[in-house]
Amino acid sequence: MKTTVNGEVRQDSNTSDMIFNVAEIVSYISQHMTLTPGDIILTGTPEGVVLGYPEEKQIYLAPGDKVTVEIEKLGKLTNTFVSEVE
Numbered sequence: 001m002k003t004t005v006n007g008e009v010r011q012d013s014n015t016s017d018m019i020f021n022v023a024e025i026v027s028y029i030s031q032h033m034t035l036t037p038g039d040i041i042l043t044g045t046p047e048g049v050v051l052g053y054p055e056e057k058q059i060y061l062a063p064g065d066k067v068t069v070e071i072e073k074l075g076k077l078t079n080t081f082v083s084e085v086e
Contacts, residue, residue: 001046002070005061013046014072 003011015022025043029035050058061067063083070076 003048004068004070005059006066011046011048013048015043017046018043 065081068078
């Protein structure tokens with residue numbers, strides 16, 4: 001998974017870097033509930049989130065920022081952040 005903000009890479013990782021692999025996660029969850037086709041399992045985020053950086057490098061998203069998430073062999077999704085309507 002690769003995440004860019006305004007074209008700048010913020011995260012670039014893959015499932016081989018996860019603490020628990022996908023099979024382990026599915027196995028664990030299926031011990032506690034029945035999984036059915038279409039269920040989505042969220043695995044968390046790879047390294048590179050803002051809270052992991054020193055304070056002077058913590059850059060938060062702002063209105064107008066374009067965030068693109070790309071997953072190999074799946075595609076890209078781009079969202080533009082806007083300010084909340086009051």
